[in-house]
Amino acid sequence: MKPIQVGLLGIGTVGSGVFNVLQRNQEEIRRRAGRGIEIAMVADLDAERARSIAGDKARVVGDAREVIANPEIDIVVELIGGYGIAKQLVLEAVAAGKHVVTANKALLAVHGTEIFKAAAEKGVVVAYEAAVAGGIPIIKALREGLAANQIQWVAGIINGTTNFILSEMRDKGLDFDVVLKEAQRLGYAEADPTFDIEGVDAAHKATIMSAIAFGIPVQFDKAYVEGITKLAATDIRYAEQLGYRIKLLGITKRMDKGVELRVHPSLVPAKRLIANVEGAMNAVVVHGDAVGTTLYYGKGAGSEPTASAVIADLVDITRLIEADPTHRVPPLAFQSHTLREAGQDLPVLPMAEVVTSYYLRIRVADEAGVLARITGILAGGGISIDAVLQREADEVGGEGSTQTDLIILTHDTREGDMDAVLAQIQGLPTVLAPITRIRKEELN
Ligand code: HSE
Numbered sequence: 218m219k220p221i222q223v224g225l226l227g228i229g230t231v232g233s234g235v236f237n238v239l240q241r242n243q244e245e246i247r248r249r250a251g252r253g254i255e256i257a258m259v260a261d262l263d264a265e266r267a268r269s270i271a272g273d274k275a276r277v278v279g280d281a282r283e284v285i286a287n288p289e290i291d292i293v294v295e296l297i298g299g300y301g302i303a304k305q306l307v308l309e310a311v312a313a314g315k316h317v318v319t320a321n322k323a324l325l326a327v328h329g330t331e332i333f334k335a336a337a338e339k340g341v342v343v344a345y346e347a348a349v350a351g352g353i354p355i356i357k358a359l360r361e362g363l364a365a366n367q368i369q370w371v372a373g374i375i376n377g378t379t380n381f382i383l384s385e386m387r388d389k390g391l392d393f394d395v396v397l398k399e400a401q402r403l404g405y406a407e408a409d410p411t412f413d414i415e416g417v418d419a420a421h422k423a424t425i426m427s428a429i430a431f432g433i434p435v436q437f438d439k440a441y442v443e444g445i446t447k448l449a450a451t452d453i454r455y456a457e458q459l460g461y462r463i464k465l466l467g468i469t470k471r472m473d474k475g476v477e478l479r480v481h482p483s484l485v486p487a488k489r490l491i492a493n494v495e496g497a498m499n500a501v502v503v504h505g506d507a508v509g510t511t512l513y514y515g516k517g518a519g520s521e522p523t524a525s526a527v528i529a530d531l532v533d534i535t536r537l538i539e540a541d542p543t544h545r546v547p548p549l550a551f552q553s554h555t556l557r558e559a560g561q562d563l564p565v566l567p568m569a570e571v572v573t574s575y576y577l578r579i580r581v582a583d584e585a586g587v588l589a590r591i592t593g594i595l596a597g598g599g600i601s602i603d604a605v606l607q608r609e610a611d612e613v614g615g616e617g618s619t620q621t622d623l624i625i626l627t628h629d630t631r632e633g634d635m636d637a638v639l640a641q642i643q644g645l646p647t648v649l650a651p652i653t654r655i656r657k658e659e660l661n
Contacts, residue, residue, distance in 0.1 A: 220253030221535045224284035224315075225275075226306055227296035228261045231320055231347070233270045234524030235294065239531075240274070246528065248555035249547070250535040254528075258284045285310045292534055294527060295319040304328055311335045311343065316538075318530040320347035320523055323412075326421035329428070329435035342537065344530035349422040350375050350499045352522030353515040354529065359429045359503065366505025368430040370470040375422040377497035377517045378413035379445050379465040381405045383482075384495045387453050387462065393446060405497055415444035416465060416480040423467030426501070427478045431471055436478070443481035456484050462492040490514075569633030574603065574657045577625040579642065580650035583610040587647045588623060598638035601628040620649055626657065 225232050236256055239246065247253045256274070260281040261267035267277045281297075284290055285306065293310040295317060297303040303324055310317050312335070319325070325332065325345055336343045346356045350373065359368070374380050378400065385396040397414065400406035412418045420440040428435045445465050456463050461484040470477040485492040490512055494500040499517025504510045516522035536545050547553060557563055581587045588607065595602060606624040614620045627635075635654070643652055 218252055220247075220255035221250070221291050221531070221538065222257040222289050223254060223292050223294060223531060224258040224260070224287065224290040225256055225294050225296065226260050226281045226284060226303075227298070228259050228267045228270055229296065230520045231523045231527065232259070232261075232294075232296045234520030234522075235296075235527050236270055236275075238521055238524045238528055245551075246532060248551045250532040251539040251541075251547075251552045252535055254531050254535055258287060258290060260284045281306050282309065285313050285315065290315060291538065292316045292318060292531060294531070295321060295324075296527075297321070298323065300324055300327055304332075307332055307343070308335055311339050311341055314339060314341060316342045316344070316534045318344045318347075318527055318534070320345070320527060322348040322418070322421040322425060326424040326435050326437040329425070342534050344534060345425070346530050347523045347526035349425050350501055350513070350515070351377075351517040351519065352525045353499055353501065353513045353517065354526065355426070355501050355503075355513050356429065357529070358511070358513060359426060363503060363505050363508060363511070366507045368471065369504045369506060370468065371423075371426050371430050371501060371503050372466050372468045372491070373419075373423070373426070373501035374464055374491060374494050374499055375467045375501065375517060376413055376416075376419040376465060377499055378406045378410060379416075379419070380494065380499070381497045382414070383445060383448070383453070383463060383465065386448070386450050387457065390450050390454065392450050393448055413444075414446050416442045417444075419465060419467040420478075420480040423469055423478060423480055426467070427469035427476060430469060430503075431476050433476060439478060441479040441481065443479075445482055448482055457487070459484075460487050461485060462487050464492065464494075569631065569636065571632045572629050573632065574629050574659070575625075575627045575635060576653075576655040576657050577623075577627070577639075578653040579623045579625070579648055580613075580620060580652075581623055582647040582649060583619050583621045584647060587645075590645060590647070591623065591625075591642055594638055594641050595625070595627070598630075598634050598641075600630045600634060600638055602626070603628050 239254060258276045259267050259271050260278050264277055264279050271277055285293060293315045295303055295307050298321055300323055303321055307317055325348055332343055346354060349355055382396045382400050397406060420442040424435050424437045424440055453463050463482050464485050466483045467480045491500050491502055500514040502510060502512050603626040608622045610618040610621040613622050639652055642648055
């Protein structure tokens with residue numbers, strides 16, 4: 218079957234990510250969506266750059282309206298940004314009966330009501346997972362995963378630029394202006410960083426989450442918006458001494474009298490997970506009456522993380538177009554006829570084939586040569602040591618003890634190799650108790 222035909226409006230950072238990820242993962246995406254997804258057209262004012270990304274795989278045009286007018290195009294992806302021409306083009310695409318995917322938080326926070334109404338009248342979807350917190354599927358979580366709950370509040374670090382600046386101010390004790398310049402030099406902040414540092418970008422995203430959480434229209438004009446430009450390094454330091462971190466939070470809360478919608482720097486207890494979200498990362502905490510508190514963490518910007526969310530929307534819409542109403546989302550994510558047979562070319566590995574690193578605690582006789590013998594056996598088995606700690610015998614077994622514990626951290630190795638080596642070590646007469654082995658996962 219012919220792949221779903223996508224037209225990209227704008228092929229900058231995110232657009233090129235969408236292009237690359239769709240290419241790289243096309244087979245998996247087809248198996249999930251039930252049909253291939255292909256970028257057939259790209260519109261960009263910089264046709265040369267667009268061609269350098271799209272090559273001969275998509276038709277490149279300078280006029281976005283050519284994409285919208287093309288009856289072959291099923292889904293239009295708007296990656297232009299802002300409220301101006303982007304709004305017109307989204308409305309025109311909807312009027313032309315196209316489904317739309319957009320990453321444009323500003324557009325939806327301000328004009329969402331009008332856009333969603335137009336889409337409903339035309340019977341098309343406007344999808345926007347990428348508009349809030351980039352690659353984190355927070356729209357899906359709020360709209361679908363948490364649908365049983367009365368959402369009570371949502372609080373998020375939803376602007377990576379400001380979180381990077383705040384992290385640097387805290388780590389290095391530097392003032393805002395100094396760090397902003399550094400962030401611009403490193404590409405973490407734009408040449409004109411106003412929307413980010415004044416809290417506007419976060420307020421756009423908080424506005425969208427507020428609407429989804431509480432079933433109210435998007436109301437950016439009612440949001441309280443305060444950025445980080447007036448924050449002093451001194452306050453970050455004092456807050457730290459009191460056990461808090463300062464984060465720019467987008468907050469929306471259900472109260473008896475109404476809904477709070479606000480963005481401002483906030484003290485957060487340092488022990489909260491969200492207080493430890495550093496650098497350009499994003500995180501959103503959602504509190505629902507049934508589920509309690511849940512946390513979503515990941516990259517809130519960048520080429521491929523944002524593309525990940527855009528493509529998830531493309532897959533959703535493709536599943537809708539394919540319309541098997543009972544199995545819109547396949548129970549095991551991939552269309553059932555594309556599931557691999559058990560074991561076929563992607564088997565679940567036996568534990569002996571698992572690769573991980575290890576913490577070992579070995580109770581040994583405190584004698585000369587014991588450590589050398591054990592490390593020799595590890596080396597002989599091809600296992601590389603990351604760290605070794607030898608406890609004082611007195612500490613381990615009390616005054617005059619002749620036993621001690623060797624603690625060894627290894628680098629990654631096959632479990633089967635580790636089993637063989639541990640059997641040898643366990644057999645040494647100087648090893649006095651069963652060896653404790655705990656697997657170590659860096660998760661980085
Ligand atoms: N400028 C945003 C940020 C990314 O710094 O998080 C896009 O919303």
